[in-house]
Amino acid sequence: MAVRNRLTGERTHVPSAVGRRSRVASGxxxxxxxxxxxxxxxxxxxxxxxxxxxxxxxxxxxxxxxxxxHIASKQELLVEIVTGMMDELLRRQRAALAEGGDVRQRLSSIVAVHVQYHAEHRYEAFVGHREIDSLEEPHRSHILDLRREYESRFRELVQEGRGLDLFRTSSDRWSSYAILDMGIGVSAWYNPSGSVTPDELAATYAELALRMLGAERGD
Amino acid sequence: MAVRNRLTGERTHVPSAVGRRSRVASGxxxxxxxxxxxxxxxxxxxxxxxxxxxxxxxxxxxxxxxxxxHIASKQELLVEIVTGMMDELLRRQRAALAEGGDVRQRLSSIVAVHVQYHAEHRYEAFVGHREIDSLEEPHRSHILDLRREYESRFRELVQEGRGLDLFRTSSDRWSSYAILDMGIGVSAWYNPSGSVTPDELAATYAELALRMLGAERGD
DNA sequence: GGGTGAGGCTAATACCCATTAGCCAATCGG
DNA sequence: CCGATTGGCTAATGGGTATTAGCCTCACCC
The missing domain is CATH 1.10.10.60 (Homeodomain-like)
Structure with a gap:
């Protein structure tokens, strides 16, 4: 019954019904x-x-x-997603810090950027955190390095603020983890069709973070 | 070449070298x-x-x-782990609330219990959050119901505190999510051989949460 | 002192999945 | 207009995995 090599009535392939564009304007x-x-x-x-x-x-x-x-492997997809996410997070964080301001302003900025990204790009963020262990080496280590760098900025700012007596908090370690984790959590529940926009949420969380640190009113 | 039914030189099984105990004291x-x-x-x-x-x-x-x-399936293992985790979390939360006190004290208690569990039982907690989607129905829905119940307690307390003007926070929704997520995060990084004990961390986080809510000093 | 049940084992079953091979139609640059 | 390239397809490959079947041995109880 095998119709091996028979070319007669085989169901064959009809490529994409919609016309294919040339690579100009292929966006x-x-x-x-x-x-x-x-x-x-x-x-x-x-x-x-x-x-x-x-x-x-x-x-x-x-x-x-x-x-x-079009792609090399399933793993490649994950690598692109996760490195894309970390690169963008770091880029935005650097941009925020570049704007300067006092410790409170800078901390507020990186929290806002952190939260805004986790709301706007909740899928990337969610996958970026959850699937790190699915990355094969050396990608996994690379991402973990980037993440450590990203996280250290929070801790450094908290430390700086404490040194200037602008923050009152028992431990810069735990409070910076808390701030990071509450932002990461956003990617698990944020609903883009809900009533709050990413930047409103970012502002709210920045405020929460400053209060958590016992920031002295800076006006 | 098949040695079917040949009993001669087959490698066979030598059960557990250590003596098996009777079911008395089998703990x-x-x-x-x-x-x-x-x-x-x-x-x-x-x-x-x-x-x-x-x-x-x-x-x-x-x-x-x-x-x-000894077990029925791999899925059964996950179900036992996750339901065990949620049951214990709810049990501890109820016990904390049963102790009473004003809103600040009760909120502080459930935050402490939340964090302490996530540090003490970081594996259960981590799996309980991360693998919910690996649960087959109806377990998944059941767990999600329990989680909603657990989470709503945080929101209710924040609302109550706001109503009494004891908390100043723009949104009880976002601030209760933030508190929950910072506690959940603990299960991802807590290291039991580190220098901080679960109950120290719990106390620290309870303090952070109260400050985040802008709690009026209650002394 | 033999039967039984508990708790190991290996082999077989019945999948599922990423990836590769090899075929083919249509498009496009010349 | 043609021939190469693009981007689909189906079939095959190679491997992994939960679970079941069926076997065996020891410890214990009578």
Whole structure:
């Protein structure tokens, strides 16, 4: 019954019904980005190892193996997502610090940036934190290094503020962890169709953080 | 070449070298609990779907299939871990609230209990939060219900405090989320061989939470 | 002192999944 | 217009994994 090598009535493939654009103005049809986006949503909702290539393909109307015409591996998708997330977080943090101001203002800025990113890009952030262990070396170590760098900025600022007697808190270690974790938590529950915008939330959390540190009123 | 039914030189099994105890005083040798403990550590470090039955068996010096003499399925292990965690959290929270006191004291208590549990039982807590999506229905829904109940207590207390003008905070919703998330974060980084004990950390975080809420000094 | 049950073992079952191979149609640059 | 490239497809590959089946041995009880 095997119809091996028979070319007659085989069901064959009809490529994308919508016309393909040339690589000029390919922006909206960049398959690579589309795949990353689809993977991101799936990784966030059912986890990296819970997501199959076939599911990612489904989102784009294609089969799992076809993805390999555009990407190298499933792992590559995760690496791109996570490094993209850390790079962007660090970039924004650096920009915030570059604006200067006194310790309270700078701390408030990096908290705001932290929270805003975790709301705006909740999927990237969620995956970036949850799936670090799914990264193969050396990516895992690299990301952990970046994260340590990112986190140390919070601690440094808290220390600085304490040194200037602008913050009253028993431990800069625990309070900076608390601030970080409350921001990370946002990525787990933030709902973009809810009533609060990322920047409103960022402002609220910055205020909470300053109060938590017992910041002296700076006016 | 198949040696089917040949009984000659087959390698066979030598059961546990250490003498087995009778079921009297079996406490320290309860296989079921040993399995749960081994699974817990593995689930926490490499994730539920990343853990194989063979790995769990390894920890106890046995093969994967042998586990089924003591448990029903891998899923059962996760269910027991996660429901055990939520039950204990709720139990402790109820006990804390039962002690009464003014809003500040009660809020402080449930924060302390929350943090203490997340430090003392960081693996349970970590798995309990991270692997909820690995639970099959109806367990998943049940756990989510319990979690909603647990979380609502925080929000209710913040609201109550605001109503009495004891807390100054713009939103009881966001501030209770922040408090919850900073406690949950503890389970991701707490190191039991570090210098801070769970109850010290609990006290510190309770203080941070009250300050975050702008609690009026209650002395 | 033999039967029984508990608790190991290995082998087999019945999946699922990432990735590769190899085929083909349509598009596009010349 | 043609021939190479692009980007789909299906089928095959190679591996992993939870769970079940069936076997065996020891410890214990009578």
């Amino acid at each position: 909206p049809h960049d398959r690579h980005h589309e795949i990353i986006d689809a993977a991101l949503e799936l990784f966030a909702t059912i986890g990296y190892s819970g997501t199959t290539m076939a599911q990612i393909g489904d989102r784009l109307g294609m089969r799992g193996p076809s993805l390999y015409k | 320290p040798h309860d296989r079921h609990h040993e399995i749960i403990d081994a699974a817990l550590e593995l689930f926490a470090t490499i994730g539920y779907s990343g853990t194989t039955m063979a790995q769990i068996g390894d920890r106890l010096g046995m093969r994967g299939p042998s586990l089924y003499k």
